[in-house]
Amino acid sequence: MVEPSTASQNQSLTSSPTPEQLSDIKAQLDLVLMALEALVGVGSEAILNTAKRLQLDGLMGDRVSLWRLRQSSPLRKGQGRKKLDVDEARALVMVACDLAQQHQTAIRDAVAKLEEVTAADQPPHRAAILGDYLDRFSNTYQERMEAGETVSTDQLSQLALRLLIDLLLYGAAGGSRRLWVALMDRSRPAS
Amino acid sequence: MTERASQQQRYSAPTCTLEITGQSSAISQWAGQLVLKGVRFRLWIHPVGEGSAAEHEVLRGDRRQLETLTETVQTYVQRQLVASGSGAVEQTTATNAGDQSFSLRPEGLTRHRLVMASQPGAASHTGTARHSDEASGGVVLSSLQLADLATVIDQFETSAITLPPLETVQQRRRRWWTGRNSIGSAAAVLIMTVGVATVVPRVLRDGPVSETLEQATPEAVGEGDAALPADRAEEAAPEIDETETKTDGPTADQLPEPAAVEPDTSTATPKREAETDTADSRPQSAPPSQAASPTPRSPADRASSPPAARVESPGTAASRSAQSADLPDSGPESASESGPESASAPQAPPQDAAPDNSAASGLATFEGSADSRDRDIEPAAEAVPALGAAAEVSPAAVISAVEQWFSDRWQAQPDLDTSLAYELEIDGNGVLTRITPISSAALLENAPIDLPQVGTAIAPATGRDRATRLRLELRPDGQVIVSGG
Numbered sequence: 001m002v003e004p005s006t007a008s009q010n011q012s013l014t015s016s017p018t019p020e021q022l023s024d025i026k027a028q029l030d031l032v033l034m035a036l037e038a039l040v041g042v043g044s045e046a047i048l049n050t051a052k053r054l055q056l057d058g059l060m061g062d063r064v065s066l067w068r069l070r071q072s073s074p075l076r077k078g079q080g081r082k083k084l085d086v087d088e089a090r091a092l093v094m095v096a097c098d099l100a101q102q103h104q105t106a107i108r109d110a111v112a113k114l115e116e117v118t119a120a121d122q123p124p125h126r127a128a129i130l131g132d133y134l135d136r137f138s139n140t141y142q143e144r145m146e147a148g149e150t151v152s153t154d155q156l157s158q159l160a161l162r163l164l165i166d167l168l169l170y171g172a173a174g175g176s177r178r179l180w181v182a183l184m185d186r187s188r189p190a191s
Numbered sequence: 192m193t194e195r196a197s198q199q200q201r202y203s204a205p206t207c208t209l210e211i212t213g214q215s216s217a218i219s220q221w222a223g224q225l226v227l228k229g230v231r232f233r234l235w236i237h238p239v240g241e242g243s244a245a246e247h248e249v250l251r252g253d254r255r256q257l258e259t260l261t262e263t264v265q266t267y268v269q270r271q272l273v274a275s276g277s278g279a280v281e282q283t284t285a286t287n288a289g290d291q292s293f294s295l296r297p298e299g300l301t302r303h304r305l306v307m308a309s310q311p312g313a314a315s316h317t318g319t320a321r322h323s324d325e326a327s328g329g330v331v332l333s334s335l336q337l338a339d340l341a342t343v344i345d346q347f348e349t350s351a352i353t354l355p356p357l358e359t360v361q362q363r364r365r366r367w368w369t370g371r372n373s374i375g376s377a378a379a380v381l382i383m384t385v386g387v388a389t390v391v392p393r394v395l396r397d398g399p400v401s402e403t404l405e406q407a408t409p410e411a412v413g414e415g416d417a418a419l420p421a422d423r424a425e426e427a428a429p430e431i432d433e434t435e436t437k438t439d440g441p442t443a444d445q446l447p448e449p450a451a452v453e454p455d456t457s458t459a460t461p462k463r464e465a466e467t468d469t470a471d472s473r474p475q476s477a478p479p480s481q482a483a484s485p486t487p488r489s490p491a492d493r494a495s496s497p498p499a500a501r502v503e504s505p506g507t508a509a510s511r512s513a514q515s516a517d518l519p520d521s522g523p524e525s526a527s528e529s530g531p532e533s534a535s536a537p538q539a540p541p542q543d544a545a546p547d548n549s550a551a552s553g554l555a556t557f558e559g560s561a562d563s564r565d566r567d568i569e570p571a572a573e574a575v576p577a578l579g580a581a582a583e584v585s586p587a588a589v590i591s592a593v594e595q596w597f598s599d600r601w602q603a604q605p606d607l608d609t610s611l612a613y614e615l616e617i618d619g620n621g622v623l624t625r626i627t628p629i630s631s632a633a634l635l636e637n638a639p640i641d642l643p644q645v646g647t648a649i650a651p652a653t654g655r656d657r658a659t660r661l662r663l664e665l666r667p668d669g670q671v672i673v674s675g676g
Contacts, residue, residue, distance in 0.1 A: 162300075165338075
């Protein structure tokens with residue numbers, strides 16, 4: 001698989017979102033990182049190391065800054081800095097996609113298992129890898145999100161599985177471009 | 192620039208392989224990445240977990256189908272990602288391009304049906320993918336296969352550029368010159384107009400209107416032109432405009448070839464001669480068929496098959512002159528400014544068929560060249576000889592004479608499968624200086640005809656320094672076709 005260069009990734013992230021769009025983008029980015037965290041155990045250390053490798057440590061050089069960036073999601077509990085500028089959003093996109101690429105094997109295994117159980121008409125949590133993923137995601141979401149406890153398990157499972165499949169595309173060639181465009185399209189006001 | 196050899200690129204993902212075949216373009220060095228032309232692709236989908244051993248070719252096609260597939264897949268994937276955030280699922284993604292369309296639609300969370308609507312000759316659906324559903328049509332892809340398909344497409348897009356078919360410079364030039372409403376057509380029309388404006392006045396002065404000018408010297412003629420009534424001079428301008436207007440309309444295809452106008456004016460000569468009885472002596476010194484059949488030659492004619500350039504019969508020439516009568520009508524007024532050009536008119540009578548010869552001399556000049564460039568500039572050059580004063584045998588007369596010479600000797604050959612074609616070179620004295628076989632049958636030594644020896648006079652003397660090149664075709668049915676150039 002050909003790895004897209006950092007330069008090409010940077011080039012694709014040229015459209016700047018409006019402040020309104022950024023609120024949804026912050027939430028989306030936080031959820032993508034949450035899915036990675038629930039599936040492969042990506043923690044703050046891995047995120048910071050990736051940011052450093054991508055020369056983005058100026059924007060997220062330590063746990064505090066990283067926490068601040070992720071806390072900007074409007075879905076998150078608690079108060080604090082709720083702002084995310086364009087450069088920070090771009091950095092989160094690049095880091096998330098790079099992490100997805102690093103763990104592409106695990107992601108593919110999970111998706112393959114999901115396809116298998118779905119074809120067999122079985123519930124996803126029957127597969128160990130999926131069961132663990134869904135549990136960790138639900139727990140993390142309910143723990144961190146403002147309305148986490150009001151969201152049903154099925155809704156969370158559905159969200160988690162969608163994010164799992166999205167990770168498959170984010171970790172592929174051109175993933176950062178896809179994620180950025182998807183973030184822009186999702187946050188576009190409905191016409 | 193030289194093109195490189197065919198190249199094959201393979202882009203692989205765990206469940207998908209995309210093979211691209213094409214010719215590497217020389218402009219790859221400028222693009223900074225591989226540029227391919229004449230692209231064709233093949234797509235294989237591998238069942239999950241079975242590796243490439245169980246791959247199935249699901250699709251193959253050309254560049255256009257590849258672009259359609261790429262757009263469909265990329266758009267569908269992106270819409271899936273967008274829908275993931277909102278919860279809504281995109282039902283169908285379809286892209287139509289020419290005769291091939293693709294559509295992708297989700298079937299559940301992890302299945303996606305790729306449907307190809309093919310027309311005959313379009314990309315073909317080959318083989319049977321593991322998840323193909325023959326009843327519903329198309330191929331069912333898993334999320335992994337879809338992601339891998341998007342991946343290989345992305346890999347290809349980032350590594351290579353596909354070129355659409357490009358028109359060559361020669362094709363563009365040809366279209367530029369010969370296409371409808373092309374600049375070449377406009378240029379030909381303009382040149383024809385100039386030719387008419389210069390040739391026709393001289394021709395018309397041979398009639399009763401110009402009788403008084405025939406005896407004048409060139410300078411005097413010029414003065415006489417200047418002494419033309421002012422109203423006639425004034426009429427020249429609008430008449431010219433009208434002429435140009437008339438000639439702007441026809442396209443290159445409709446024009447009777449630029450050269451046709453000048454000889455047509457000369458073909459008008461016989462008609463006017465009949466009216467005025469002033470040029471009875473003119474054609475007498477010329478070959479009998481010359482006065483009546485100054486067949487026009489044009490770049491198109493020379494480039495066309497021989498039948499298109501056959502020498503016209505006198506009757507045909509007369510009818511053509513009648514048809515072109517409108518054009519010469521504008522000549523006298525427009526030629527009032529021709530000045531020295533008209534000087535040639537009074538000298539014409541003692542010479543051989545002067546006006547048409549003058550016009551035709553231009554044709555003969557270019558009959559000696561088979562170069563396409565010469566054909567392109569012939570219309571302009573043909574206008575120039577109209578200013579000349581040489582009284583020469585027209586090319587049509589030469590062609591007619593050569594045709595007659597061979598017709599007397601060529602008989603139908605039932606055993607012959609194809610025509611015999613030769614290139615003849617005839618000098619200004621009408622003597623054959625070279626005969627070259629140009630068809631395979633003609634190359635046979637036992638060709639059923641006694642060809643003229645070099646040095647044989649087979650045409651009337653033209654008086655020109657340049658040789659005349661003709662194409663001779665001897666048909667199995669006994670026909671003899673001679674064409675210029």
